[in-house]
Amino acid sequence: MEDIKVTVTQEKREETIDKILELVEKEFKGMDVTAVFAKRLLEDAIKTLEYRCMETSLRFIRKG
Numbered sequence: 578m579e580d581i582k583v584t585v586t587q588e589k590r591e592e593t594i595d596k597i598l599e600l601v602e603k604e605f606k607g608m609d610v611t612a613v614f615a616k617r618l619l620e621d622a623i624k625t626l627e628y629r630c631m632e633t634s635l636r637f638i639r640k641g
Contacts, residue, residue, distance in 0.1 A: 601615050629638050
């Protein structure tokens with residue numbers, strides 16, 4: 578497997594994480610989403626990503 582290094586600023590990382598958390602809140606509108614729930618959801622997303630193939634471009638992995 579080839580190691581690919583990508584440099585991303587801390588600011589961009591934090592911005593992206595905030596967007597992900599906002600998406601989780603929007604998708605479960607009306608529910609009191611806890612950090613534990615969000616963590617489990619993201620862990621499941623990572624498992625799904627690994628299952629679908631780590632070497633595949635994201636544009637081919639996304640459904641829809």
